[in-house]
Amino acid sequence: MITFDRVSKRYDEGHDALREINLHIGSEDFVFLTGHSGAGKSTMLRLIMLMDRPTRGQVIVNGQDLAAVRSRGIPKHRRNIGVVFQNHRLLFDRTVFDNVALPLVIAGYEHREIGRRVRAALDKVGLLDREWAMPKALSGGEQQRVGIARAVVGKPRILLADEPTGNLDPTLSAEIMNLFEQFNQVGVTVLIASHDLALISRLRHRIITLKQGYLISGGAQ
Amino acid sequence: MIGRRKTPQRKASARPSRTGLLNQLSGWLQHHRLSAADSLVRVIENPGSSLLTWLVIGIALALPVGLNVALDNVSQVSDGWESPAQISLFLQDGAATEEAQQLASELAEHKDVAGTRFISREEALNEFRELSGFADVLANLQENPLPNLILVTPLVTLDEPAVSALRAELEENSVVAEAVLDMEWLQRLNTLMELSRRIVLAVGGMLVVGVLLILGNTIRLAIENRRDEIVIVKLVGGSNGFVRRPFLYTGLWYGVGGGVLAAILVSSALWFLEDPISDLALLYESAFYLSGLGVMGALNLVILGGLLGLAGAWLAVSRHLVHIEPQ
Numbered sequence: 395m396i397t398f399d400r401v402s403k404r405y406d407e408g409h410d411a412l413r414e415i416n417l418h419i420g421s422e423d424f425v426f427l428t429g430h431s432g433a434g435k436s437t438m439l440r441l442i443m444l445m446d447r448p449t450r451g452q453v454i455v456n457g458q459d460l461a462a463v464r465s466r467g468i469p470k471h472r473r474n475i476g477v478v479f480q481n482h483r484l485l486f487d488r489t490v491f492d493n494v495a496l497p498l499v500i501a502g503y504e505h506r507e508i509g510r511r512v513r514a515a516l517d518k519v520g521l522l523d524r525e526w527a528m529p530k531a532l533s534g535g536e537q538q539r540v541g542i543a544r545a546v547v548g549k550p551r552i553l554l555a556d557e558p559t560g561n562l563d564p565t566l567s568a569e570i571m572n573l574f575e576q577f578n579q580v581g582v583t584v585l586i587a588s589h590d591l592a593l594i595s596r597l598r599h600r601i602i603t604l605k606q607g608y609l610i611s612g613g614a615q
Numbered sequence: 616m617i618g619r620r621k622t623p624q625r626k627a628s629a630r631p632s633r634t635g636l637l638n639q640l641s642g643w644l645q646h647h648r649l650s651a652a653d654s655l656v657r658v659i660e661n662p663g664s665s666l667l668t669w670l671v672i673g674i675a676l677a678l679p680v681g682l683n684v685a686l687d688n689v690s691q692v693s694d695g696w697e698s699p700a701q702i703s704l705f706l707q708d709g710a711a712t713e714e715a716q717q718l719a720s721e722l723a724e725h726k727d728v729a730g731t732r733f734i735s736r737e738e739a740l741n742e743f744r745e746l747s748g749f750a751d752v753l754a755n756l757q758e759n760p761l762p763n764l765i766l767v768t769p770l771v772t773l774d775e776p777a778v779s780a781l782r783a784e785l786e787e788n789s790v791v792a793e794a795v796l797d798m799e800w801l802q803r804l805n806t807l808m809e810l811s812r813r814i815v816l817a818v819g820g821m822l823v824v825g826v827l828l829i830l831g832n833t834i835r836l837a838i839e840n841r842r843d844e845i846v847i848v849k850l851v852g853g854s855n856g857f858v859r860r861p862f863l864y865t866g867l868w869y870g871v872g873g874g875v876l877a878a879i880l881v882s883s884a885l886w887f888l889e890d891p892i893s894d895l896a897l898l899y900e901s902a903f904y905l906s907g908l909g910v911m912g913a914l915n916l917v918i919l920g921g922l923l924g925l926a927g928a929w930l931a932v933s934r935h936l937v938h939i940e941p942q
Binding site: 445466469470471472473477483484485487496497499500501502503504505544 | 843
């Protein structure tokens with residue numbers, strides 16, 4: 395589902411974020427990406443999301459060589475990937491419903507279908523009763539679950555998460571991870587960047603470790 | 616991983632999100648409706664700043680349009696005078712009325728003349744007495760100071776030099792004391808009108824550019840205010856067109872509002888001027904009435920405002936939106 399073939403990323407200021415990364419993540423895999431901050435976790439996610447292009451090497455997502463995706467094709471590419479951010483990135487002047495509906499509105503779904511899918515997604519993250527609340531009125535954990543609902547509402551085949559439990563206490567973090575596992579169980583490929591080793595080592599999934607831009611373990615299946 | 620955790624739900628969930636072409640079209644239309652409504656609500660929710668923008672656009676549009684309406688009215692007045700030009704033949708004092716009448720009918724046969732009208736000195740005096748209000752003074756006069764007059768109307772097809780030549784030819788006649796061709800002031804007026812039109816056009820052009828820049832700047836601020844939102848929308852797969860749409864509608868609403876205000880401003884200015892102008896027209900015994908914008912004029916103004924709004928928004932959006940990318 396996601397393949398990195400000798401991928402390097404050097405930023406303009408000469409900093410090597412990724413060096414010669416080889417990696418394959420299969421369809422329906424559940425993979426953690428770990429390492430200290432600055433090890434290259436976010437850069438990998440950014441390359442998959444086409445927020446950045448690799449300096450060298452090839453990234454293939456869902457059978458598509460990303461080098462062949464022109465900037466006009468980026469929105470379409472992103473619609474096939476659900477993303478959860480550490481700082482949630484919600485629209486704070488919109489209701490929970492509108493936030494979750496955003497990817498469907500972008501994809502051009504019909505009004506009733508949007509309502510149905512949004513409620514299904516909110517139900518899955520346990521926030522059906524907060525449909526019309528504003529994000530400000532929600533706790534951090536709830537906001538993160540809104541972010542997750544938004545990431546999965548379009549039924550993407552890939553779910554990326556960048557430090558999804560970064561600001562949450564251990565109980566909430568475990569709940570969030572449990573949610574990701576549930577999505578994985580219905581066939582979604584999940585890739586989670588996290589430096590919370592204590593949490594992720596308990597969960598018995600594949601762990602890819604990065605250090606200063608090198609992949610040091612977990613690259614081969 | 617294949618064979619593991621196989622559940623009936625899996626296939627449905629793993630299906631890539633895809634909608635039919637018809638559904639996509641209706642979704643696209645739906646987003647247009649949503650963007651239009653949402654941006655209208657945003658414009659109305661900030662009545663203070665929106666009103667200011669509307670006023671700026673309204674005044675900038677009302678100025679040239681109002682001037683143009685004024686010019687249209689002036690040229691409507693002058694059109695009534697324009698053709699045909701008239702040559703006034705003032706006859707010698709000694710010329711008898713019969714002689715003058717004969718000359719008038721002779722001249723009517725002239726190849727360059729469309730018609731003539733003879734006004735005897737008595738008729739002229741009566742007319743003058745009625746119109747001028749100097750009846751008392753005139754009654755004291757020993758004799759009629761006015762000459763016999765023949766008004767000669769040249770053929771409409773004659774151009775200016777030909778009419779001037781005709782005037783010179785008529786003045787040669789021994790009975791004619793003076794032949795006056797009163798066209799110069801009309802030429803001056805027409806030239807002045809043409810000049811004014813061009814000035815209005817130039818001013819209008821500059822104001823239109825001003826409106827575009829003001830709108831562009833307003834939309835730029837709106838874009839800056841919603842930078843986070845734009846980033847998020849782009850992150851979850853919103854195309855540039857999707858991000859652009861609400862801002863284009865915002866521009867449209869500002870422009871349309873400005874056009875409506877401009878129409879109101881022009882109409883109220885005309886209404887304000889209507890009474891004194893009809894009084895003035897009455898004093899000149901003219902049937903002139905002030906013609907306003909009309910429904911079509913007002914509609915055009917609103918459409919023009921809307922188009923300017925769209926153009927200004929497009930300007931801002933194409934310059935600023937591309938630079939906002941998720942980091």
